[in-house]
Each structure stands twice: as C-alpha cells, then as structure tokens.
Amino acid sequence: MADVLKGDAMNGIIKAICIAEVAGAPMREVQMVEAVAGVGLAGDRYAKAEGSFNRGRLGKNQVTLMNTIFFEGTEFAFTDSRRNLFVEGTELMWLIGRDFQIGTARFRGVKYCDPCQRPSKLSGKTRSFKEAFLDRGGLRADVLESGTIRVGDVLIPPPKGY
Numbered sequence: 374m375a376d377v378l379k380g381d382a383m384n385g386i387i388k389a390i391c392i393a394e395v396a397g398a399p400m401r402e403v404q405m406v407e408a409v410a411g412v413g414l415a416g417d418r419y420a421k422a423e424g425s426f427n428r429g430r431l432g433k434n435q436v437t438l439m440n441t442i443f444f445e446g447t448e449f450a451f452t453d454s455r456r457n458l459f460v461e462g463t464e465l466m467w468l469i470g471r472d473f474q475i476g477t478a479r480f481r482g483v484k485y486c487d488p489c490q491r492p493s494k495l496s497g498k499t500r501s502f503k504e505a506f507l508d509r510g511g512l513r514a515d516v517l518e519s520g521t522i523r524v525g526d527v528l529i530p531p532p533k534g535y
Contacts, residue, residue: 384462385465386526386528387458387459390402390414390459390524391452393418396423400452400454404524405523407521408480412516413434435516437455438514439465440461441460448500453498468530469484474528475526475527479518479520480514484512484513485511485512
C-alpha cells in the first residue's frame with residue numbers, strides 16, 4: 374500500500390478503472406478515462422444517463438468508488454461490482470461532502486453507495502453482493518472539474534485538520 378502523504382491526510386492509489394457502455398453490459402477495465410464535469414466518466418453508461426439508477430437523469434450517480442480491501446476474501450472481482458474506481462489506501466467515507474482530486478480531475482464525495490443485488494444477478498454469482506458488501510458499498514461522487522484519470526494515479530483528499 375502506498376504511504377503517500379500530503380498534509381495530514383493519507384492519499385489513495387487508483388488500482389483499477391471500470392466502465393460499461395450500457396446498463397447491464399459487462400464492465401470492462403480500462404487504463405485511463407476522461408472524467409467529464411457534471412456528467413461522469415466518458416464511455417460509461419451513467420455519463421449518458423443510461424445507467425440502471427440514473428436513466429434520463431444526466432448528472433445523477435456520476436461516479437462510484439470502492440476500497441480494494443473490501444474485495445479480499447470475496448468471490449467478486451472489481452468488474453462484478455458495477456463500480457467505477459477502485460482505491461487502495463484511503464478512507465472513502467471521509468470524503469462525503471468534501472472535494473478531492475484524482476489525476477487532473479476534481480470530485481466531491483456525495484453519499485454512501487448502498488450495495489444492491491444487481492451485481493450478483495449480472496455476474497451470475499450465487500453469493501449476495503448486498504450481503505458480501507454490507508456497509509462497504511462504496512462512495513458516490515460528482516465530477517467538479519474535467520480531467521484524465523489513469524490506473525496508478527493518486528487520490529488526494531483534503532487535509533483532515535487534526
């Protein structure tokens with residue numbers, strides 16, 4: 374895990390980026406993606422208001438992040454989760470209501486992303502995603518400033534101030 378510090382907050386590292394062009398399509402890992410302000414990740418279904426939880430509502434549920442540590446001991450791969458950005462080394466829930474940077478893009482943490490059954494149904498897994506990730510569903514975030522995100526980029530949170 375990266376021990377990269379800026380100020381007094383622990384930075385995270387982007388370990389994977391996943392997108393799906395249409396709702397229900399398999400997620401695919403990419404090495405880089407453009408984050409578009411007020412929209413989401415270019416090429417992802419949510420950036421076209423075609424996601425399962427934002428149909429017709431562009432700008433809703435723009436980006437989802439999950440901590441990689443939560444996948445340890447589960448049968449789920451990152452692509453099974455239907456989330457976008459996978460981070461190692463930072464506490465994502467602390468980012469709710471706060472601005473942070475990944476690559477050249479800026480984000481604001483919006484709210485906790487409840488785990489649901491859709492990942493289990495689409496991946497064909499018998500184990501319940503909702504149960505496997507209870508209280509660990511990830512973070513929903515909005516894109517404040519457009520920019521490029523790459524695997525290996527640093528997530529820079531604001532200083533904690535204590």
